[in-house]
Amino acid sequence: DGGITQSPKYLFRKEGQNVTLSCEQNLNHDAMYWYRQDPGQGLRLIYYSQIVNDFQKGDIAEGYSVSREKKESFPLTVTSAQKNPTAFYLCASSIRGKDTGELFFGEGSRLTVL
Amino acid sequence: GQQVMQIPQYQHVQEGEDFTTYCNSSTTLSNIQWYKQRPGGHPVFLIQLVKSGEVKKQKRLTFQFGEAKKNSSLHITATQTTDVGTYFCSRTYKYIFGTGTRLKVLA
Numbered sequence: 001d002g003g004i005t006q007s008p009k010y011l012f013r014k015e016g017q018n019v020t021l022s023c024e025q026n027l028n029h030d031a032m033y034w035y036r037q038d039p040g041q042g043l044r045l046i047y048y049s050q051i052v053n054d055f056q057k058g059d060i061a062e063g064y065s066v067s068r069e070k071k072e073s074f075p076l077t078v079t080s081a082q083k084n085p086t087a088f089y090l091c092a093s094s095i096r097g098k099d100t101g102e103l104f105f106g107e108g109s110r111l112t113v114l
Numbered sequence: 115g116q117q118v119m120q121i122p123q124y125q126h127v128q129e130g131e132d133f134t135t136y137c138n139s140s141t142t143l144s145n146i147q148w149y150k151q152r153p154g155g156h157p158v159f160l161i162q163l164v165k166s167g168e169v170k171k172q173k174r175l176t177f178q179f180g181e182a183k184k185n186s187s188l189h190i191t192a193t194q195t196t197d198v199g200t201y202f203c204s205r206t207y208k209y210i211f212g213t214g215t216r217l218k219v220l221a
Contacts, residue, residue, distance in 0.1 A: 033209060042120075042202065043157070043211040058208070090156055094209070102147060102159035103209055 006106035021076045021109045023091035030096030032074035037088040120212040133190040135215035137203035146186045152199040
């Protein structure tokens with residue numbers, strides 16, 4: 001089945017540690033996105049990538065980093081510089097270029113900083 | 115910034131009552147999408163509106179796009195407990211999401 005796989009589903013980390021969240025898709029989509037969702041809040045865009053080896057900052061990129069070395073993969077690193085990293089992280093993908101394609105989301109990764 | 119706001123933030127209704135959420139953009143939108151996120155789940159695409167004044171229906175759900183393409187609404191007729199969740203609108207440029215409306219349906 002085609003879809004988006006995020007891992008891990010739950011993650012705990014200590015303050016000061018970097019952590020990388022995985023996002024893999026087999027939908028052959030060019031564009032991929034990372035969102036952050038806080039309890040009872042909306043979705044805020046962290047980074048997005050419309051093509052391999054290229055990505056742009058979203059509204060809340062500070063303290064995060066990404067890479068897009070392969071079309072299928074768009075990992076997100078939450079660095080120690082992110083002051084309040086506890087949140088629900090959602091990865092999504094879409095067909096690039098149409099500016100009208102729907103977003104397909106993974107099931108999310110819930111990060112808790114202890 | 116180019117924000118997309120939604121009202122209300124929360125809505126509690128009795129089962130069978132109607133529900134409406136409104137989405138407003140500070141800029142003209144080329145098109146708008148609506149998503150539903152069930153509690154503990156991830157957003158799922160519902161529909162896309164493209165034309166000025168467009169109205170689309172999906173069973174008990176009615177979606178409208180404003181004439182100026184700056185606002186949109188989602189109306190649910192005779193809510194059911196399966197309608198519980200958060201409804202988001204989204205512009206497709208950078209896929210910026212609205213703040214969402216959380217719907218609770220009381221049986």
